[in-house]
Amino acid sequence: MTVTGEFARLQRRLGGDKVLLRPAECSSYRYDAIQFGTRPLAxxxxxxxxxxxEAVRAARAAGVPVVxxxxxxxxxxxxxxxxxxxxVSFTRMTSLRxxxxxxxxxxxxxxxTLAVSEAARPYGLMYPPDPASLRTSTIGGNLGENAGGPLxxxxGVTGDYVKALQMVDAEGEIHHLSRGAYDLAGLLIGSEGTLGLITEATLRLxxxxxHTLTLQASFGSVEACAAAVSAAISAGAVPAKLEFMDAACIGAVEDYLNLGLPRHAAALLLVDSDGDDPAQVEAELAVVEAAFRAAxxxxxxxxxxxxAAALWQARRSVSPALGRIRPARMNEDIAVPRSQLAQVVAEIQAVAAPYGFPLVQFGHIGDGNLHPNILFDPRQDDPAQVHELAHRIAQVALxxxxxxxxxxxxxxxxxxxxAEAVDPSTAAAYWAVKDALDPAxxxxxxxxxxxRAARPVRGEEPHVGA
Amino acid sequence: MTVTGEFARLQRRLGGDKVLLRPAECSSYRYDAIQFGTRPLAxxxxxxxxxxxEAVRAARAAGVPVVxxxxxxxxxxxxxxxxxxxxVSFTRMTSLRxxxxxxxxxxxxxxxTLAVSEAARPYGLMYPPDPASLRTSTIGGNLGENAGGPLxxxxGVTGDYVKALQMVDAEGEIHHLSRGAYDLAGLLIGSEGTLGLITEATLRLxxxxxHTLTLQASFGSVEACAAAVSAAISAGAVPAKLEFMDAACIGAVEDYLNLGLPRHAAALLLVDSDGDDPAQVEAELAVVEAAFRAAxxxxxxxxxxxxAAALWQARRSVSPALGRIRPARMNEDIAVPRSQLAQVVAEIQAVAAPYGFPLVQFGHIGDGNLHPNILFDPRQDDPAQVHELAHRIAQVALxxxxxxxxxxxxxxxxxxxxAEAVDPSTAAAYWAVKDALDPAxxxxxxxxxxxRAARPVRGEEPHVGA
Known part of the structure; x- marks a missing residue:
């Protein structure tokens, strides 16, 4: 049967409103928040x-990929x-117990994502992973990317809260995966739908x-800021949130909202300490404050x-503030050892300067997660230049x-x-696992x-699983 | 080259004291603490x-397995x-930073295992996973089994503290695996050396x-004990340790040490609450105590x-106490939902009764982990009967x-x-992953x-990765 025939048959089986076939309808399913892809066939x-x-089987019969x-x-x-x-758009699979x-x-x-904590609240429970998009993002998407957030x-990240998964594999078989060995559930988390489609998750609450207390601190240099963070953590503080904004980011937000942020500062930190005992929360924030002042x-x-809400408004306003500078941005997402942070921020600035794009840096500095954002105008700027700079930023991280x-x-x-981040033998192991679970x-x-690297001839060179 | 020749060559390459070839020397490497295996070739x-x-390559050249x-x-x-x-016995690879x-x-x-916490103590840090054997067990073994313990x-278990692994694959290639996607490190943890040999781990401290506070509680029935545990956890308590012993276990320990345990009780619980704030630790233990008394x-x-040490002596003495009853034991290790615990304990007792073996049950009841132990004398008892009972106990859990x-x-x-615990399609996925990383x-x-199940003919029946 033709591809069109397969999907028309799928539409008859599932019902007309569950399968979109018209190009105009399919077009809106080609993008995410940053990237454009190819228009889906259905x-x-x-x-x-x-x-x-049914969907996976139809795609298999039609010989087309499933995303x-x-x-x-x-x-x-x-x-x-x-x-x-x-x-396969999961937005209608919204059952939650x-x-x-x-x-x-x-x-x-x-x-x-947010619906989980909202439903759990009456029972005195919550679901901690908090990607910035938690008001719109889905659990399935969070699992696919192993999403994190300030908390x-x-x-811990999404995967730390998964007790079991239901998943549909490349052949259309349903699996129920617990976290025992082999931990296929763990393998699926963060695999971006390349090993199976996660349909349901059992999440830990x-x-x-x-109690939560908040402080903001500004620093004259990124070095001082990074040293302050390391000193606070070494002194035993484990803040619930620890967010960094560089000078360009401070300026962008201040231009946008005029919140009274310290425009002279090279770096801004926002910190939440939380806990059940007010005295202990206060004690932790005091440790943070002392370390920050000493730096x-x-x-x-x-x-x-x-x-506290007013202080956090600065961080929450970063995205709209950047949108006012250039209509598009490439949002990098690296993580580096905290000890390297100041140098990484400086090197990224140096690497970016010749390109002339506005560049801002912010992120969850507690775990070294940094988001260098390249701002550009797709109508005027060369996308190849943006990608080249993104690549060079990634190289700084590595x-x-x-x-x-x-x-x-x-x-x-x-x-x-x-290819630069992973050894060839480990890349070969990734591909061996991919081929095992999704042979086609x-x-x-x-x-x-x-x-995929060219496969060495067996026996000539040791390698994994080819 | 012959197998003997390969291993003799390995001995020459590595040095005589690193490779044991004499059957008498190899014999002591055929067992673990419970099971006997086949004498190693080297x-x-x-x-x-x-x-x-070098060892993996020699085994590959000789065409023999690596354990x-x-x-x-x-x-x-x-x-x-x-x-x-x-x-490959890792006991000399003891570098620790x-x-x-x-x-x-x-x-x-x-x-x-214990050496990690001992080395970390001067820095005010510790490594939480605490298998009962932590004074002798190794990090590599803990990783292979994803070991847990009372804490x-x-x-969380061993895998929750792993940030990165170094591993040698079936071909002798070295991999450095972080916890990003694909999470091959997570896949290795608990895989019992069937996917690669873990040589080094970066562990979170x-x-x-x-502060720690301890209580002991005894109950007239396992039902009351299980209800007490559920009530305490539902009320918000997350004790650091929560250990259960059944009547047979209490009796065995009391016969051994005469500690003054309540011999009339059907169940005993030992609880540690810990934290940094004494008032909060006391508050948590008060919640536990109230729930236990109400039950x-x-x-x-x-x-x-x-x-506290005296109360915990009862739990620490279980192993030697059981050794006095029969010289050998089959130590089961199931985990069941807490809500099912009382029924599972009773069913296991009923299932075991006709066999006539002494049976004791204890475990980390907080996460439903139960250790039914079948005590037997290998000189007199039929091992097939012991295995049959172990199998029936596993079926109760499932x-x-x-x-x-x-x-x-x-x-x-x-x-x-x-085979009874995993769906055939998921077992096929396990084998597909195994074949991918260890094709031989x-x-x-x-x-x-x-x-391994017989593989269905391709096209007739959908399945994973054949």
């Missing part, structure tokens, strides 16, 4: 895991099809902290929740012992850099994995 | 990762060779809690560390939504049960994975 909007099975998709708020192209594909006795939530892939320094920081404490993705994933955006290469092709 | 005692590479081994304190046969093999600024330890596979309910428990609080291994691993002991099947064969 889009399925499954309501059950059985619908997902899973949540809210498409991703920033690395994970959900943007690289080839003409069947897109809270099991308070077990401190678990059972969420289908399309459940919005992750203290509380925790009681929220009862030359000017510290402002929020005296009440309203002042040179300093860092990694390519703190929390946004690799997707299509940083795939080419993977139908699941989200051309994402995450470094381009 | 034993390598590597001192560097390069030695491991990794730590202190062999495991309880499921993971380190006991199922076939004539080259055993503490990086206090990064809160990390870099430990080679042969580092003894794991609150603090945490500051130890400053009919008789509670005894330790008033000082000496009394019937109640439990898993086969709480913390000891599957090894050879519970491998046959895996040379790494610790006949462990962990369920026996």
């Amino acid at each position: 889009v399925v909007l499954p309501e059950t895991v059985e619908d997902v099975v 899973g998709r949540g809210a498409a708020s991703g920033l690395s192209g994970g959900a943007a099809p690289a080839q003409p594909s069947l897109v 809270i099991l308070p006795q077990r401190r678990e939530a059972v969420a289908q892939a399309g459940v919005v 992750c320094f203290k509380y 925790v009681p929220p902290a009862q 030359g920081g000017e510290v402002r404490r929020a005296r009440n929740p309203q002042e 040179r300093h012992g860092g990694v390519l993705s703190g929390e946004h994933g690799i997707g299509s955006m940083k795939r080419a850099f993977m 290469g139908r699941l989200n092709p051309a994402k995450l994995l470094p381009p | 034993v390598v005692l590597p001192e560097t990762v390069e030695d491991v590479v 990794g081994r730590g202190a062999a304190s495991g309880l499921s046969g993971g380190a006991a060779p199922a076939q004539p093999s080259l055993v 503490i990086l206090p600024q990064r809160r990390e330890a870099v430990a080679q596979a042969g580092v003894v 794991c309910f609150k603090y 945490v500051p130890p809690a400053q 009919g428990g008789e509670v005894r609080r330790a008033r000082n560390p000496q009394e 019937r109640h939504g439990g898993v086969l291994s709480g913390e000891h691993g599957i090894g050879s002991m519970k491998r046959a049960f895996m 099947g040379r790494l610790n064969p006949a462990k962990l994975l369920p026996p």
Whole structure:
């Protein structure tokens, strides 16, 4: 049967409103929040895991790739099809159950991240992973990218809260994966839909902290700021949030909202300490404040929740503030050892200067996660130049012992850099695992994995699994 | 070259004291703490990762399996060779570095578990995973089995503390694996040396809690005990340790040491609450105590560390106490939902009764981890009967939504049960991953994975990765 015939048959089986076939309808499923992909051949909007099975089988029969998709708020192209594909959009799979006795939530892939904590709140529980897009992003998308957020320094990333997964494999088989050996659930998390489609997750819930205190600190140099952070952490502080903004970022936000941020500063930190015991929260923030002052920081404490919200408004306004400078941005997402941070920020500035693009840097500095953003105008600027600079920024991270993705994933955006980040033998192991679970290469092709190396002839050179 | 010739050459390359070839020397490397395996063909005692590479290549050239081994304190046969093999014993790879600024330890596979916390203590840090054998077990063995212990309910298991791994694959290639996608490090953890040999781990350290309080409680029924645990956890308590002993276990310890334990009780609980703030630790233990009393428990609080140590002596004495009853035991290691615990304990007693073996049950009840121990005398009792009962105990766990291994691993002991625990399509996915990373099947064969199913003919039946 032709591709068109297969998908028309899928539409008859599932019902007309679950399968989009018209190019105009399919067009809106080609992008994520940053990257544009290829227009899908068809889009399925499954309501059950059985619908997902049908979709995967139809794509298999048609011989076309399958690309899973949540809210498409991703920033690395994970959900943007690289080839003409069947897109499986999980936004209708929104079943959510809270099991308070077990401190678990059972969420289908399309459940919005924030909805988990909202449903858990009446039971005195919450779900900590907090990507910036948590009001729109889905659990399935968060799992695909192993999303993090400000709270992750203290509380861990998405994968740390997964107790079990339901997934549909490349052949349309349903699996129920717990976290025992082999930990295929762990392998699926962060695999960007290249090994299977996650349809449901059992998530661990925790009681929220009862008290939070906030401070802001500004520094005359990024070096002083980085030293302050290291000193606070070495002194035993584990703040719930620890956010960094560079001078360009401070300026962008101040131009936008005129919040009274210290324009003279080279670096700004925002810190939340949380816990159940007010005295201990205060003690932790005092440790942070002392370390920051000793490093030359000017510290402002929020005296009440309203002042805390005002301080955090600066960080929350970064995205719209950058949008006013240039209409588009390439949002890098590296993670480097904290000890290297000052040097990495400086080297990235130096590397970027000749290109002439506005560049701002901010991120979750507690775990060394940095987001250098290249601002550009797609109508005037050369996208090849933007990509070249992004590549050079990634190289700075790798040179300093860092990694390519703190929390946004690799997707299509940083795939080419993977070859530099991973040893050839380890890349071969990735491909061996990929080939094992998706032998026909139908699941989200051309994402995450470094381009496949030419396979050495067996026996000549030792290698993994070819 | 012959097998003997390959290993003689390996001995010449590495040096005589690093390679054992005499059958008498090799014999002591055939067992773990419970299971006996096949005598190794040779034993390598590597001192560097390069030695491991040489060993794997020699085994490959000789066409024999490779079995990794730590202190062999495991309880499921993971380190006991199922076939004539080259055993790689990691006990000389004991390099250990503490990086206090990064809160990390870099430990080679042969580092003894307890040594990590001892080396970290001067820096105000510790390594939480605490298998019962932590004074002898190695980090490599803990990683192979993803070991847990009493602290794991609150603090998580071995895998939760791994930031990166160094591993040697089936071809002798060295890999450096971080926890990003694909999370091959996570896949290796708990894989019992069937996917690669872990040679070094970068471990996360945490500051130890400053205060600990202890209580003991006895109950007239296992139902009341299980209800008490659920009530305490539902009320918000997350005790650092929460240990259960059944009546048979209480009796065994009391016969051994005459500690004054309540012989009339059907169940005993031992609880540690910990934290940095004494008032909060006291508040948590008060929640536990109230829940236990409401469920009919008789509670005894330790008033000082000496009394706490005395209460914990009961739990620490279980192993020697059981050794006095019968010379051997089959130590099961299931994990079941807490809500099912009372019924599981009762069903296991009922299932075991006709066999006539003494049976005791204890475990880390906080996460539903239960250790039913079948006591027997290998000189008189039929091992087939012991294995049959172990199998029936595993089936009780599976019937109640439990898993086969709480913390000891599957090894050879519970491998046959895996076929009942895992769907055929998921077992096929396990084998696809195994074949991808160890195509010749040379790494610790006949462990962990369920026996391989006959492969369906392609096209007839959808399945994974054949």
